[in-house]
Amino acid sequence: MEDPRVPTDDDASDVEALARKVARLRARVEELEDTLATAAVHERAKGVLMGRDGLSARAAGAELARRAGERGRTVTDECWSVLGGGARRGSSPAPPLGTLPRGRGIAAGPADTAGPTDTARGRVTGSETGPAEATDAGATAPDAGVVQAVLDTLPMPAVLLTPLWSPDGDVADYRIDAAAPESVDSVGRRGRELLGRRVLETYPTVADTDLWHGYRDALLRGTPYESGSSGYEEVAAGLPGESSYTVRAVRLGGRLVVSWACHDPLVREARRLYQMEHLGDLGWAEWNLLTGAATWSEQAYRILGRDPADGPVAWEELALHVVPEDVPQVTEAARCLREEARPLDRTFRIATGSGVRHVRFVAEAVTDPAGTAIEVHALYQDLTAQRRAEQALLESERAFLVQQGLLQAERALAKSLQEALLPRQERTLTVAGLRTEVFYLPSEEGLSVGGDWYSAIGLPDGSGLFVVGDVAGHGIGAVATMAQLRFAAKGMIxxxxPLPDALVRLNALLMHAAEGRHTTATMILARYQPWDRTMTWVQAGHLPPLLVRDGTARFLEPPAGIILGATAECSYEEQRFTLRPGDHLLLYTDGLVERPAEDIVEGLARLAAVAAGAVNDEEGAEHLTLRLTADLSPTRRDDVCLLHLSPPGTG
Known part of the structure; x- marks a missing residue:
C-alpha cells in the first residue's frame, strides 16, 4: 500500500491541471475587469458630453464615435480624451524605475494606466490641462516625440514627465511620455518600455515626500530641483542591498525632464574598473590550477583577439597562442610561476586575426599553506600601439642620422668647393687702379652653403671687371651653378x-640647364676704365650699388634687366658714371641687408646710413667691409658678399 504522504505522478498531474485552471480563471477575471473598466469609461465620457453639451445618451455615444473616426483613434481613446487623459488603459506595461524605500521617493516611475482612473478602484484621476504658471513663459510645450529623439542620444537615465491635474488645480500624478535608453528599473525594463507609466500608481509612497514637492516646485515655479543623495534598501535575489540616488528635475514647457544618478558603491567600482581597463588597455584573468576553471574579463578577450563565445584559454594552452619565437620564454616563465610561485612579468607576441600584437603579461600565484600554487591572477596589457610607436621612432631616428650624415657630407663638399672658388682675401687688392676690398662670409645657419660669389680681376686692356652674384638655393647644386656663371662671365668679358650680351648668354646657359637642375640667379657686371675713370655696369635683378660721395650715400638707378633664368626672352641695358676721388662704391648681396619679417627697403636704408656714417667718422673707410658686416649682419642668417671700390686719391 502506497504511503499517502509521498507524492505520486498522479498527484503531480492534478497539480498541473489545477495550475492551468487557475491561470485561465485569472485571465478571465482580468478580461472582465478590463471590460467593466472600459464600459465605465464609455459611460463617464457620455455623461460628460450629456451634461456639457446637452446631448441625449444615444447622441453622446454617436458623437464619441464620430470624433474617434475623424481623429483616427478608438472610441475608448476618445473617451479618455474627453475625460482629460492622453492614452487608454493598458497602453504599456508598468515597470518601476527602482525599488523605493518606505516613505521616500527616489525616481519617477509610472503606473498601469496613462489616463484618468477610477477612484473607486484606488486610482488617481487627472488631466493634462493645468494652470498657466506651469508652463515656461512664452514657450510652447515640446512635443514628446521631439524630446524622445533628444533623450535617445543621452548616455544616462532621464525621462519626460507630463503632469496630470486634478479638478482642484493641483498635480494628481505624472506620466512618462519619453525615456532615455539608459533609463532602467530594478526588474530590467528599460527605455521606451517605461512609456505611459504613472508615478503614484506605481510608487504610492512617493506622495507627500521631498521628491514629490520638489517636482511640484520645479513645475510651478520653473526653478530646477536637485535632491540630495537619497539612500534606500533594495532587495535583489532575496538579499537586501543599500543604494543611493540623486535626482534632478527641470521644467520644459508644461512638463518636467527628470534625470537621476546611482551612487551604489558596487556600481561605481564596476564602472571604475571598466574605465581603467579601457584607458590602460588592460584585461584581467584568473585560473584555478586545481579545477582548471578560468575567468577572463571582456577586455582580456579583446586584447588576445579571442571570441568570448570560445571561452578563456586554459593555463596549459597559453603558450600555444604565442608566436613561435616567444614560446620558450613564455613556457619557462609559466613553469616558474606554477612550480616556484615566482611572479611573472613578460612581454610576448601573439598572432590574432588582425595581425601580431605585443602583450605584457603580469601574473602572480596564490598558494596553499604548503606553498603550492593553486590559483593564478593575471593582467594583460596591450602594448601594440606603444611598440609600433617605438619602432617608428627608431626608424625615424635612423633616417634622420643618415640624412644628417648626407647633409653634413654635402656641406663639407660644398664648402670645400666654395673656398676653392672664393678664397678669403687677407689684404686689400688693387685692380685697374682701384683700391679693392673684398669680403665673403658664409651663413651660420643650416647645413647647406649658398651660391653667393664675387670676382675682381684685371682685363688685358688694363680695365677691371667686378662682379657680385647670388644663385637661388643652397647646397651642391647652388655652388655648381655659381661656378658656371662665375667662370663663364669672366671668359665672355x-x-x-659687351656686358649686356654677356648677361643674355648667361641667361641662356641657365635656361638650358638639365631637367631638374633649373635655377635662377641675380648678378651685377661692372667694368672700370682707369684712363677716364668711367664705370659701366649692367644688372640682372640684383640690388643696386651704393655710392657714397661727399659724405652722402645714394643708390644708383639700375638699368633695365631681368633675373637670370626666368625667361628665354630677355634684354639688358647698361649705365655709365664717373668715379671721383673720395668716392666709395659698394657692390653686395642680399645677405647684408635682408632680415626676417622686414621690408627690404628698411634694410637698404640701414645700409646707406651705416655706410655714410662709417666713411665720415675718424677712421674713414679703413676696413669698411668688416665694419659694415659686423653692424648689419651680426647673426649671419645668409651668405654675404661685399666689394668696396674706391679710386686713387680717396682718403
Missing part, C-alpha cells in the same frame, strides 16, 4: 663681349 675677357674675349671682348
Amino acid at each position: 675677357v674675349t671682348g663681349s
Whole structure:
C-alpha cells in the first residue's frame, strides 16, 4: 500500500491541471475587469458630453464615435480624451524605475494606466490641462516625440514627465511620455518600455515626500530641483542591498525632464574598473590550477583577439597562442610561476586575426599553506600601439642620422668647393687702379652653403671687371651653378663681349640647364676704365650699388634687366658714371641687408646710413667691409658678399 504522504505522478498531474485552471480563471477575471473598466469609461465620457453639451445618451455615444473616426483613434481613446487623459488603459506595461524605500521617493516611475482612473478602484484621476504658471513663459510645450529623439542620444537615465491635474488645480500624478535608453528599473525594463507609466500608481509612497514637492516646485515655479543623495534598501535575489540616488528635475514647457544618478558603491567600482581597463588597455584573468576553471574579463578577450563565445584559454594552452619565437620564454616563465610561485612579468607576441600584437603579461600565484600554487591572477596589457610607436621612432631616428650624415657630407663638399672658388682675401687688392676690398662670409645657419660669389680681376686692356652674384638655393647644386656663371662671365668679358650680351648668354646657359637642375640667379657686371675713370655696369635683378660721395650715400638707378633664368626672352641695358676721388662704391648681396619679417627697403636704408656714417667718422673707410658686416649682419642668417671700390686719391 502506497504511503499517502509521498507524492505520486498522479498527484503531480492534478497539480498541473489545477495550475492551468487557475491561470485561465485569472485571465478571465482580468478580461472582465478590463471590460467593466472600459464600459465605465464609455459611460463617464457620455455623461460628460450629456451634461456639457446637452446631448441625449444615444447622441453622446454617436458623437464619441464620430470624433474617434475623424481623429483616427478608438472610441475608448476618445473617451479618455474627453475625460482629460492622453492614452487608454493598458497602453504599456508598468515597470518601476527602482525599488523605493518606505516613505521616500527616489525616481519617477509610472503606473498601469496613462489616463484618468477610477477612484473607486484606488486610482488617481487627472488631466493634462493645468494652470498657466506651469508652463515656461512664452514657450510652447515640446512635443514628446521631439524630446524622445533628444533623450535617445543621452548616455544616462532621464525621462519626460507630463503632469496630470486634478479638478482642484493641483498635480494628481505624472506620466512618462519619453525615456532615455539608459533609463532602467530594478526588474530590467528599460527605455521606451517605461512609456505611459504613472508615478503614484506605481510608487504610492512617493506622495507627500521631498521628491514629490520638489517636482511640484520645479513645475510651478520653473526653478530646477536637485535632491540630495537619497539612500534606500533594495532587495535583489532575496538579499537586501543599500543604494543611493540623486535626482534632478527641470521644467520644459508644461512638463518636467527628470534625470537621476546611482551612487551604489558596487556600481561605481564596476564602472571604475571598466574605465581603467579601457584607458590602460588592460584585461584581467584568473585560473584555478586545481579545477582548471578560468575567468577572463571582456577586455582580456579583446586584447588576445579571442571570441568570448570560445571561452578563456586554459593555463596549459597559453603558450600555444604565442608566436613561435616567444614560446620558450613564455613556457619557462609559466613553469616558474606554477612550480616556484615566482611572479611573472613578460612581454610576448601573439598572432590574432588582425595581425601580431605585443602583450605584457603580469601574473602572480596564490598558494596553499604548503606553498603550492593553486590559483593564478593575471593582467594583460596591450602594448601594440606603444611598440609600433617605438619602432617608428627608431626608424625615424635612423633616417634622420643618415640624412644628417648626407647633409653634413654635402656641406663639407660644398664648402670645400666654395673656398676653392672664393678664397678669403687677407689684404686689400688693387685692380685697374682701384683700391679693392673684398669680403665673403658664409651663413651660420643650416647645413647647406649658398651660391653667393664675387670676382675682381684685371682685363688685358688694363680695365677691371667686378662682379657680385647670388644663385637661388643652397647646397651642391647652388655652388655648381655659381661656378658656371662665375667662370663663364669672366671668359665672355675677357674675349671682348659687351656686358649686356654677356648677361643674355648667361641667361641662356641657365635656361638650358638639365631637367631638374633649373635655377635662377641675380648678378651685377661692372667694368672700370682707369684712363677716364668711367664705370659701366649692367644688372640682372640684383640690388643696386651704393655710392657714397661727399659724405652722402645714394643708390644708383639700375638699368633695365631681368633675373637670370626666368625667361628665354630677355634684354639688358647698361649705365655709365664717373668715379671721383673720395668716392666709395659698394657692390653686395642680399645677405647684408635682408632680415626676417622686414621690408627690404628698411634694410637698404640701414645700409646707406651705416655706410655714410662709417666713411665720415675718424677712421674713414679703413676696413669698411668688416665694419659694415659686423653692424648689419651680426647673426649671419645668409651668405654675404661685399666689394668696396674706391679710386686713387680717396682718403
